[in-house]
Amino acid sequence: MCVAGCIVPAAADLDAEGRSRFIAIVGKALSDRPRSIQRQFGLFLGLMRWLALLRFGAPFDRLSPANQDAMLRWLLDAPLAKLRGGFWGLRALAFMGYYGQTEVWPSLRYTPTFNGNELLYG
Amino acid sequence: MVERSFDVVIVGSGAGGGTVAKELAPLCREGVRIAVLEWGPKLKEEEFTGREAEMAEKLYFDNGGFLTRDRAMTLAFARAYGGSTVVYTGTSLPLPEEVLSRWGVPGLEHADLQRRSEKYLTENNVHLLDEDRINDNNRLFLEACRKLGYRVEQFPVNVKGCRGSGLCNLGCPNAAKQGTHRVQLPAAEAAGVEVITNCKVERIGGRECVVTVTNPPFGEPSCWPQGRYRIRARAIVVAAGAVNSPALLLRSRLPVRLPALGRYFTAHPALILVGEHDRPITNFYGHPKSYYCDHFVESAKFLLETCMYFPFTTAKNLIGFGAEHAEMMARMDRMQMILVLAVDPALAENRVTVDSAGDPVVYYRFTDEVLDALVESQRVAARIFFAAGCRRVHAPAGTGFFIGADEAHRLEELINREAFKLGKVSISSAHLMGGCRMGTDPATSVTDAWGQVHGVPWLFVADASLFPMCSEINPYITIMALADRVAERVRMRLPELPAA
Numbered sequence: 001m002c003v004a005g006c007i008v009p010a011a012a013d014l015d016a017e018g019r020s021r022f023i024a025i026v027g028k029a030l031s032d033r034p035r036s037i038q039r040q041f042g043l044f045l046g047l048m049r050w051l052a053l054l055r056f057g058a059p060f061d062r063l064s065p066a067n068q069d070a071m072l073r074w075l076l077d078a079p080l081a082k083l084r085g086g087f088w089g090l091r092a093l094a095f096m097g098y099y100g101q102t103e104v105w106p107s108l109r110y111t112p113t114f115n116g117n118e119l120l121y122g
Numbered sequence: 123m124v125e126r127s128f129d130v131v132i133v134g135s136g137a138g139g140g141t142v143a144k145e146l147a148p149l150c151r152e153g154v155r156i157a158v159l160e161w162g163p164k165l166k167e168e169e170f171t172g173r174e175a176e177m178a179e180k181l182y183f184d185n186g187g188f189l190t191r192d193r194a195m196t197l198a199f200a201r202a203y204g205g206s207t208v209v210y211t212g213t214s215l216p217l218p219e220e221v222l223s224r225w226g227v228p229g230l231e232h233a234d235l236q237r238r239s240e241k242y243l244t245e246n247n248v249h250l251l252d253e254d255r256i257n258d259n260n261r262l263f264l265e266a267c268r269k270l271g272y273r274v275e276q277f278p279v280n281v282k283g284c285r286g287s288g289l290c291n292l293g294c295p296n297a298a299k300q301g302t303h304r305v306q307l308p309a310a311e312a313a314g315v316e317v318i319t320n321c322k323v324e325r326i327g328g329r330e331c332v333v334t335v336t337n338p339p340f341g342e343p344s345c346w347p348q349g350r351y352r353i354r355a356r357a358i359v360v361a362a363g364a365v366n367s368p369a370l371l372l373r374s375r376l377p378v379r380l381p382a383l384g385r386y387f388t389a390h391p392a393l394i395l396v397g398e399h400d401r402p403i404t405n406f407y408g409h410p411k412s413y414y415c416d417h418f419v420e421s422a423k424f425l426l427e428t429c430m431y432f433p434f435t436t437a438k439n440l441i442g443f444g445a446e447h448a449e450m451m452a453r454m455d456r457m458q459m460i461l462v463l464a465v466d467p468a469l470a471e472n473r474v475t476v477d478s479a480g481d482p483v484v485y486y487r488f489t490d491e492v493l494d495a496l497v498e499s500q501r502v503a504a505r506i507f508f509a510a511g512c513r514r515v516h517a518p519a520g521t522g523f524f525i526g527a528d529e530a531h532r533l534e535e536l537i538n539r540e541a542f543k544l545g546k547v548s549i550s551s552a553h554l555m556g557g558c559r560m561g562t563d564p565a566t567s568v569t570d571a572w573g574q575v576h577g578v579p580w581l582f583v584a585d586a587s588l589f590p591m592c593s594e595i596n597p598y599i600t601i602m603a604l605a606d607r608v609a610e611r612v613r614m615r616l617p618e619l620p621a622a
Contacts, residue, residue: 007444009445069444077543089193091438094443109452109455112289113287
């Protein structure tokens with residue numbers, strides 16, 4: 001949830017139910033993935049921890065918010081495509097865990113309805 | 123293992139398989155036994171909830187995010203009664219004559235394809251939506267393209283009783299979209315074709331296939347009990363889509379060598395681009411995809427279409443994270459969206475293979491031309507957004523998260539190739555083509571112009587994997603027209619094929 005809060009700031013403010021939903025969505029998405037992807041994702045998380053130690057002298061979860069942000073921005077634009085891809089996967093999971101919750105949709109002013117045509121013009 | 127026997131087995135029930143099933147269905151009156159084997163479930167009407175994560179899990183392979191081998195692109199393709207016709211927006215365009223000329227398949231004539239396409243335009247209720255059914259997101263695109271002098275056209279769509287949920291890509295909750303699940307498959311079943319859902323075909327070998335029926339915890343249970351089956355057939359038609367058809371044939375024991383199998387895969391790599399207005403617009407109400415702009419197809423190899431996606435998909439497609447990302451996501455009612463699709467070349471190295479477990483692995487290399495097209499398309503989309511009145515836009519190849527309207531004159535500088543890095547940008551595809559391409563030479567193609575696999579008289583392919591190059595437009599009507607040809611050839615050949 002620490003990384004998730006950096007990626008989606010509102011995720012840090014989720015209540016207990018929201019956090020449970022977040023964890024359930026991410027857990028399900030990961031368990032549905034091929035084992036090779038799950039393994040690579042685990043490796044990426046481990047690598048991220050070590051890279052934070054190398055760049056900032058502490059594991060990611062103990063960095064200041066500014067350094068956590070700097071670390072993630074470096075990964076977003078990392079020179080190696082595999083690192084960028086790993087961060088893309090992490091980012092996607094965080095977005096899925098938060099924006100996949102229909103409960104947060106009204107806060108995005110996203111309120112779909114099955115009868116959208118009725119609301120098109122007045 | 124339970125043994126079953128049919129005259130014709132069709133693998134897949136989407137635009138290809140559903141069409142073949144319906145076209146062959148009249149043969150059931152003569153005692154011909156036909157089965158459609160569909161990997162996915164038949165969802166109950168109440169299961170089309172429009173909830174993004176839930177529907178993605180129920181309807182798509184890998185939740186709609188099947189990754190290419192290098193993780194640079196996600197592929198969206200469905201498994202369901204009706205295949206990907208359950209989850210597309212219903213846009214239905216016949217293949218342009220110039221594209222067919224580029225395909226250069228001897229024996230595949232434009233007049234023939236056009237005639238068959240028109241049959242499905244009628245059968246599936248394809249028409250233009252009335253003006254009062256066009257939302258702001260689409261109308262603003264139309265007006266901006268006209269203002270800029272770009273050629274823009276309305277998409278014909280295959281809906282009946284559309285209520286404008288805007289949820290087409292999650293399966294229409296109003297049963298309005300006329301995919302094969304609403305038209306061809308019910309007609310085929312009424313005529314006697316058996317459709318077996320939740321049925322994964324493991325492999326094909328010598329006029330038989332081995333399948334497993336497993337019911338997921340949703341949808342209607344399969345009409346066959348769970349378990350493994352050996353199904354014999356006089357003819358087998360593979361229509362499992364451009365990833366799964368080549369993969370199935372690659373893990374099968376075929377009596378011929380097919381060096382082109384899996385190769386020449388194309389995908390129309392796409393980006394979702396977002397502009398922000400300073401006021402709410404209607405975007406997620408109404409049909410999401412009403413217009414397209416093909417002004418740049420010849421000159422710069424990309425196509426622009428209107429679109430409107432859901433919160434997770436939208437979030438994933440914006441570059442970056444944190445406060446600015448959240449700021450944009452917090453105003454989905456102000457978003458205007460454009461989908462850009464690159465016209466990609468058919469390269470032998472872009473291919474579907476299978477891993478040691480027999481699962482598909484897709485190798486895809488982005489050429490410089492495709493990357494250039496994707497970057498240039500962002501500049502054009504930004505011009506359209508600004509002409510439509512957006513106050514700022516977000517471009518994946520932007521040097522910053524936002525480009526303001528006051529910076530519109532600096533798009534060449536602010537959107538550039540250096541900022542467009544594979545792995546960082548969300549590139550996706552829902553138009554998967556090739557892998558079993560048609561042609562005359564078995565060294566560079568897999569089937570003939572009628573979908574028959576070279577050297578195997580009982581084996582046919584009937585889906586977008588037949589495309590020798592990309593279609594440069596939304597592919598569904600072309601798949602149906604080609605499937606119609608395949609059905610004609612199967613019907614003609616069947617009397618010659620020995621009993622299973």
